[in-house]
Amino acid sequence: MEARAVRKHIRSSPRKMRTVVNLIRGKRVAEALNILQFMPHKVTRPVEITLTSAVHNLRDKFRDERFDETELLVSEVRVDEGPMFKRFQPVSRGRAHRILKRTSHLTVTVSTTTGKTDEA
Numbered sequence: 291m292e293a294r295a296v297r298k299h300i301r302s303s304p305r306k307m308r309t310v311v312n313l314i315r316g317k318r319v320a321e322a323l324n325i326l327q328f329m330p331h332k333v334t335r336p337v338e339i340t341l342t343s344a345v346h347n348l349r350d351k352f353r354d355e356r357f358d359e360t361e362l363l364v365s366e367v368r369v370d371e372g373p374m375f376k377r378f379q380p381v382s383r384g385r386a387h388r389i390l391k392r393t394s395h396l397t398v399t400v401s402t403t404t405g406k407t408d409e410a
Contacts, residue, residue: 292365292401293348298339299372302333303392307369310334311396319345319362319400338394341343344400357402366399 314322372393378386
């Protein structure tokens with residue numbers, strides 16, 4: 291059993307977000323939330339919200355089935371590049387330099403450990 295959650299247009303660059311996301315990939319959900327709670331990065335809050343949303347989506351998707359929530363795994367976490375805001379910074383001699391304000395799309399997939407053994 292697996293479910294996913296997607297959050298788009300997060301105002302952080304994908305490169306900064308991947309450093310946080312790489313730490314929780316493949317971990318249990320409770321452990322991943324604990325890791326995110328103690329990290330000093332600004333990006334941890336949207337990642338935490340998306341992860342809990344994926345867990346709730348799994349509960350809603352399989353209402354009749356029972357599963358142990360301590361056995362949930364973060365099976366896939368993907369950070370893609372979103373649209374960029376293009377701004378200009380004035381510099382010397384009447385010129386302008388382009389500034390790209392990057393955004394990210396985050397996809398989190400949560401699965402049960404028993405679901406992985408059934409597929410294999």
